[in-house]
Amino acid sequence: MRENFDIHEFNITIIGLGLLGGSYAKSLKKLNPKNIWAVDIDEKALKDGEELGVIDRGYTNPKEPLLNSDLVIICLYPNLVYKFIDENKEYFKPHTIITDSTGIKNGLVDEINRILPDNVDFVFGHPMAGREKKGLEYSSAEVFEGANYILTPNSRNKETSLLIVELIARGMGFRSVVRVNPQKHDEIISFTSQLPHAIAVALINSDNLNVNTGKFIGDSYKELTRIANINGELWSELFLGNKDNLVSKIEGFEEKLEIIKQAIINGDEETLIGEFRESSRRRTQL
Amino acid sequence: MRENFDIHEFNITIIGLGLLGGSYAKSLKKLNPKNIWAVDIDEKALKDGEELGVIDRGYTNPKEPLLNSDLVIICLYPNLVYKFIDENKEYFKPHTIITDSTGIKNGLVDEINRILPDNVDFVFGHPMAGREKKGLEYSSAEVFEGANYILTPNSRNKETSLLIVELIARGMGFRSVVRVNPQKHDEIISFTSQLPHAIAVALINSDNLNVNTGKFIGDSYKELTRIANINGELWSELFLGNKDNLVSKIEGFEEKLEIIKQAIINGDEETLIGEFRESSRRRTQL
Incomplete structure (x- = not known):
């Protein structure tokens, strides 16, 4: 005691x-x-x-x-x-x-x-x-x-x-x-921590520009890829130990990205501006 | 002169x-x-x-x-x-x-x-x-x-x-x-600038946690969403004015994310560690 x-x-x-x-x-x-x-x-x-x-x-x-x-x-x-x-x-x-x-x-x-x-x-x-x-x-x-x-x-x-x-x-x-509680923790963390790491890795690994990319970047690319320099052993354990949550959050993200992609393909400015307005509101309140 | x-x-x-x-x-x-x-x-x-x-x-x-x-x-x-x-x-x-x-x-x-x-x-x-x-x-x-x-x-x-x-x-x-040249510029920028903005917006808009997310984030989520607070009028012009390049870069990114997702689903640690090693190499050289 x-x-x-x-x-x-x-x-x-x-x-x-x-x-x-x-x-x-x-x-x-x-x-x-x-x-x-x-x-x-x-x-x-x-x-x-x-x-x-x-x-x-x-x-x-x-x-x-x-x-x-x-x-x-x-x-x-x-x-x-x-x-x-x-x-x-x-x-x-x-x-x-x-x-x-x-x-x-x-x-x-x-x-x-x-x-x-x-x-x-x-x-x-x-x-x-x-x-x-x-x-x-x-x-x-x-x-x-x-x-x-x-x-x-x-x-x-x-x-x-x-x-x-x-x-x-x-x-x-x-x-x-x-x-x-532990269950909710793992769901939350799959979104706030593991998904960003998966995104950062996929982003930098999809670079097929064939230029010295570092000369053509601003703060945004730098920030979005910082965590792409990653401890692979640790993070593969974390990803695989939280499989169902992480796959679900990746898919939720993919759906939102698909909305943006389709709006671009269709020249749908209204949907784009709507998504941007919502993301700005969420980021300001974070 | x-x-x-x-x-x-x-x-x-x-x-x-x-x-x-x-x-x-x-x-x-x-x-x-x-x-x-x-x-x-x-x-x-x-x-x-x-x-x-x-x-x-x-x-x-x-x-x-x-x-x-x-x-x-x-x-x-x-x-x-x-x-x-x-x-x-x-x-x-x-x-x-x-x-x-x-x-x-x-x-x-x-x-x-x-x-x-x-x-x-x-x-x-x-x-x-x-x-x-x-x-x-x-x-x-x-x-x-x-x-x-x-x-x-x-x-x-x-x-x-x-x-x-x-x-x-x-x-x-x-x-x-x-x-x-202007053509290559627009291809590069669709990847280094527009794609990160699309990702940041999709990430924060896919938050369906129903918690005060700000209490559960580290630097990574903060950095990946900073640009989700976005000037919608400007960026919808930029996205729609560079449609083909941006859609192609979104799809390249989606393919890499899919590799990670499948590796998680299959418990394929080797592929995950391979992707992490490649992303770390690229980020270090950036």
């Missing part, structure tokens, strides 16, 4: 010290917790993290830090989260709060709740922030500033745990923390 | 003092030409321009400034450019250079060359810069800093005129000035 939450008394362990884990460490540092530890199989990342003062200590074996951690933040690829919990479930300190940063939730929540010890609380979370680069060297506290954070509570969660994760997220600089 | 080009001796008239015309005026100011005049039907814009010191003088009737201008920069909607030249062709000073900022060139170049007096030179140009807002109040010299400028020369152009327009563009802060 947690009362009188004080982050200065918290030992925090980050599992996976890559771009996201490193950004967590740097951002949490500002909140001055008792200790920030990290677990990774990459000894160089741990050593760099220690030398840069990003973490207090790094471990390749999770046992020791887990036994003493009040908060565990999992920053692993989606397919590794279950495996990590399964292999280490006996080491969690009683009343530990676990949270994650996995981009898809449905399925995972049930799978993990099935094996999770009763005396720990897993608050599933999704910081809506990332970068196209990989690795600790590209991590920064700034990626979270002003960003959105999503919690996907389930019936097992204690309200105090949810509030503590929210408080820490706000302390790290997230502007908004919202709660939504 | 122009020799010893010196911009400090140039009278420059901008036709249309909106977002783009105002940005030209502010940017050209740094080069200290003899005079910057503007023509507009909107007397308030002219008065504001004068009071802000953006222009030296504004005119609703183009005759007087045109009779004394060495450079005329047309910042009108595409459909108004021909009409403006036709109605004012007798007023251009001999050896005047005219340039424009129209986003589509094919057709326009031939139409205008058919009515243009022999003793003036129209250098068609396309500054790859803009903003989603309209009007002088949103204009700024910064929109051109580091941007791309495209010239679409035709057989009527003198090399000196092309070089003068390029020099002025570089002086205004454009990083790159390239030349391409």
Whole structure:
């Protein structure tokens, strides 16, 4: 039972010290917790993290830090989260709060709740922030500033745990923390995150101009393709793990693009202007 | 015949003092030409321009400034450019250079060359810069800093005129000035500019989540939809004036998106990772 939450008394362990884990460490540092530890199989990342003062200590074996951690933040690829919990479930300190940063939730929540010890609380979370680069060297506290954070509570969660994760997220600089169930989360994210990545990849891969395209672009093309520089292993996991939602959102997008295409073919200015007016209204209200 | 080009001796008239015309005026100011005049039907814009010191003088009737201008920069909607030249062709000073900022060139170049007096030179140009807002109040010299400028020369152009327009563009802060024929320009622009706008509009208009979407987005969705806030009158002209190219580029994009969609449906990780690798390579090289 947690009362009188004080982050200065918290030992925090980050599992996976890559771009996201490193950004967590740097951002949490500002909140001055008792200790920030990290677990990774990459000894160089741990050593760099220690030398840069990003973490207090790094471990390749999770046992020791887990036994003493009040908060565990999992920053692993989606397919590794279950495996990590399964292999280490006996080491969690009683009343530990676990949270994650996995981009898809449905399925995972049930799978993990099935094996999770009763005396720990897993608050599933999704910081809506990332970068196209990989690795600790590209991590920064700034990626979270002003960003959105999503919690996907389930019936097992204690309200105090949810509030503590929210408080820490706000302390790290997230502007908004919202709660939504895991199913809805995955539908939303297929639209707001995965679909844009699919579009950016398809756009740049459809370039058949045979010119030095970079000399003929404005801000729009630059912005629409930034995320086409993509971590393929991570994003293919995210796409395939959220198949039905993503296919449905791609098809919804295709239908709207088809309306525009047909209006162009038919010289139908009225439909075009109608679509533009609607998109302007939506973007202004976003 | 122009020799010893010196911009400090140039009278420059901008036709249309909106977002783009105002940005030209502010940017050209740094080069200290003899005079910057503007023509507009909107007397308030002219008065504001004068009071802000953006222009030296504004005119609703183009005759007087045109009779004394060495450079005329047309910042009108595409459909108004021909009409403006036709109605004012007798007023251009001999050896005047005219340039424009129209986003589509094919057709326009031939139409205008058919009515243009022999003793003036129209250098068609396309500054790859803009903003989603309209009007002088949103204009700024910064929109051109580091941007791309495209010239679409035709057989009527003198090399000196092309070089003068390029020099002025570089002086205004454009990083790159390239030349391409009007047909190729329109093909390129349908891909690098019009297709991204069609995609952004279709993306935001396909939002059927029924949530406060803004709480669930990261940078990617923000960037992919910025241009969905769009000047509908201008962009429907641009889309419909470049119909064949744009439809072809939309279809090329749809084919690539279909490859991704099928790979998701089939659980085909190899194809996904292949597409991601190719898009990352292209984006890095852009």
